[in-house]
Amino acid sequence: MPNKPDLDLSLYLVTDATSEILGDNDVCQVVEKACKGGVTIVQYRDKHADTGVLIKTASELHTVTQKYNVPLLINDRLDVCLAVGAEGVHIGQDDTPLEAARRILPPNAIIGVTASSVQEAEAAIQGGADYLGIGTMFATPTKKDTKSIIGTRGTQEILARCMTGTKHSVGCVAIGSINAANVQRVIHQSTADENRLSGVAVVSAIIAAADPQEAASELLQRIRSTAEKFYISTRPGVHPASGEVIFQQTPGIIEKHVSSSILSHNMTNTVVQNFAANVCLATGASPIMSLNGAEAPDLARLGGGLVINMGTATADTMSAYQAGVKAYNAAGNPVLLDPVGGGATSVRREAIRTLLRTGFYDVIKGNEGEIGAVMGASTVQQRGVDSGPSSSNAQQKAEMVKSLARRERCLVLMTGVTDYLSDGRRTVAISNGSKWLGKITGSGCALGSVVVSYLALHRADKFVAAIAGILHYELAAERAEQNPSCRGPGSFIPAFIDELYLLGQDIKSQDVRKLARLE
Ligand code: 3NM
Ligand code: MG
Incomplete structure (x- = not known):
């Protein structure tokens, strides 16, 4: 497993178990395809299943993700994480508090925290979160109870305060209606000076895709080529001209x-x-x-x-x-x-x-x-x-x-x-x-x-x-x-x-x- 400092958040897949998104597909098979396509981290998220099912599925998913050397995080449920030995958890503002999660989980566990405001982001960084999930970027049918839609501008404000470009930084991913069509401009427009998103988190763009492997590979390719396609005024590598x-x-x-x-x-x-x-x-x-x-x-x-x-x-x-x-x-x-x-x-x-x-x-x-x-x-x-x-x-x-x-x-x-x-x-x-x-x-x-x-x-x-x-x-x-x-x-x-x-x-x-x- 990668050490925490090597955490690659470029393309973060969050699972969904609802039929509108997963259809009749098996979540393990979809995640395997996504891993082949290049997702760099996976979060198992199922808000409804019984604990027994959660543990069984998480364990199967872990077998898949380990094969591809991709960390598996569990949404909200520390017990499920411990039960299957997953790499960590993702917690929202209403879930187990960060410091409690830190005490419960092993020291090398990855803990990501959802932040929708500068205050929440600062608190999570202070508390030692390993990364931030920033959202909601745009309104999304995938999550109906989202609290605040912050867009690229709200994300930019958070990034400006989180020093993602410095060595004291914490990685940040944005979530909410991000897909191949908007991913590059979302990354470009969220950037504040040197502080940019480490990557993006998606559910439907991969899980609901006809071909999850192809969808993941396309997204990753776009994420990595963002700077060449979207730039403020000077193409990367071109020295900005001035005066004379x-x-x-x-x-x-x-x-x-x-x-x-x-x-x-x-x-x-x-x-x-x-x-x-x-x-x-x-x-x-x-x-x-x-x-x-x-x-x-x-x-x-x-x-x-x-x-x-x-x-x-x-x-x-x-x-x-x-x-x-x-x-x-x-x-x-x-x-x-x-x-x-x-x-x-x-x-x-x-x-x-x-x-x-x-x-x-x-x-x-x-x-x-x-x-x-x-x-x-x-x-x-x-x-x-x-x-x-x-x-x-x-x-x-x-x-x-x-x-x-x-x-x-x-x-x-x-x-x-x-x-x-x-x-x-x-x-x-x-x-x-x-x-x-x-x-x-x-x-x-x-x-x-x-x-x-x-x-x-x-x-x-x-x-x-x-x-x-x-x-x-x-x-x-x-x-x-x-x-x-x-x-x-x-x-x-x-x-x-x-x-x-x-x-x-x-x-x-x-x-x-x-x-x-x-x-
Ligand atoms: N969390 P899609 S939005 C799981 O705002 C989740 O914290 C959100 O799904 C948040 O990529 C979201 O299909 C769903 O829009 C994102
Ligand atoms: Mg949550």
Whole structure:
């Protein structure tokens, strides 16, 4: 048996004996298949069986798990653990208290404790728990009496306090509706700085699977490749570019974009569709304006990016947005969330909450009120979707984007006269653009369409990719405003489309360093 310090929590299987999940299958056979597929630890959990049955089944399970060198823990029942000599127990907050369990079990027994809050986690660590089971991540039909649904944000708060990345750490697994489709973003979004989940615990994703071995092996493979697929802004192993390096890289990225025909898939409102599509074309991307969730999986595989522009959050569009983010997350291609008018109505606030729960966004882009709404801290009641008067200074805005970027583990772009972009580590203020951008409809939405195709194109560093997209857009707007043909918002639009195209043609002869107003 592995010693306690070697406890591998990567893929933690919890059994279930109910017919809805186990069906007619034999739990020992299912666990054996799961062990073959690579589960690293097993918990025998049966809330209803008689003690005699529990001991018999646990003993049979132990024979299986020992064959695969996988520790077997017993849910709640110390007596069953002792009776069969299993490696340890898992206890909930209402079960035998940790210190009593420690006294009863042999010194090398593994004891895991369920924690749903920072307080419970701290108490369990103080008490010497070997690992924490953090939950409930998402509501699950498997356990009907769950007390608190904490999501990735609640999990992140616990991890931030538990120092899972240090040597005094305790391993943590999350549980509740985790499956192959969401496991990577759940791990990514739960991470707090260096503190990440050691793994995830699942019941139905393996027990109810048609092929438990295949399901376990797929889950494990995804868990192990999370960092390559989901990262905040810099691909693992790529040194984050800053200052001068960003200026050096920008023209090359823009030039590559111009001839890329990269897909910019927009789920956006009818008001801006035409303008955004023209903007995409002029920058070298290939736009598709499709609000059909059913075709999102096919489109997601084409290597482009998706804009979810929450302009009209009806039941129909919401299900399309959700299908969209799931499809792009699965394909590993970027998604930008534009929470249009996010703070204006309760419907939109609820829509933001739903969308944040559904998937991972590489970029969250909005004006100050919208970013505030996403933070859940908006005190300003928005009137329409236009940006209202600003209530904070530059420092506060920079702090806002930085803290949201850290919380959601993505890029945050706050648009305005000055745009603020942060990946939680690097924050930049960009003061290029034109006053006319604020006088035409859809200029913010179209910027999202451009940023997402730049992200799809330049994968090494999303922060640098977003800056290149923003500069392409805003330097073109400046040139359009200076063009004699531009007399106001109406004539600005065609001049702007022209300049988006022309800037792409002569970007190599431009001194981006001199033109860009970056801080
Ligand atoms: N404990 P599934 S949730 C056993 O929140 C259990 O502590 C939970 O099942 C907790 O992976 C849960 O099928 C069931 O959603 C998880
Ligand atoms: Mg329990």
